[in-house]
Amino acid sequence: MSARHDLIDEYGRAETGTAPWTLAEFQQRLAEIRDEARDEALLEAAEVADAEASRLYDDMGQKAAEGARAVAARLRAMADEGRPAPGGAPDFFRTGHTYTDGDGYTAPELTTIFRVEHVTRHPDRGSRRAIGWARSGAPGASWHGFFRDEDQYDGWTNITDPPAAAQGGDAG
Secondary structure, eight states: OHHHHHHHHHHHHHHTTOOOOOOOOOOHHHHHHHHHHHHHHHHHHHHHHHHHHHHHHHOHHHHHHHHHHHHHHHHHHHHHHTTTTTTTTSSSOOOOEESSSSSSSSSSGGGGGEEEEEEEEEETOEEEEEEEEESSSTOOOOEEEEEEEEGTTOEEOOOOOEEEEEEEOOOO
């Protein structure tokens, strides 16, 4: 049985009150499975690109294969972005996730909410940069373009709500 089927079974038990998880724990596990599936799909696509590079090299030469190898390398990098560090927690922002740098209760206008749209690497240094939209936690605050680099990750908390993240939203 797959992890997805295990989770669906647990959800059925949650509806009857016999599940060992709270709704929040269930949602977190669902987000983890979604991320695992995304990473697996990217790695499978990288294997296909590598196979295509070999075919192109055999048929047309090295220059033709370079593009497919570059695609494979980028797919692998995308799968690695935000993967949990050896301690278990992600070591950088993840695309499609929302973060905050404070609790938002004491002074919401001093809290930043950051919705990550893209994670990229600097072409020379290799350092990661998360790019997206941010606003303060104050009611009615406007969204604006925002980014954070690797050395600015500490202090951010992932507040992604899986069902809301799947629906998207207006970033304008």
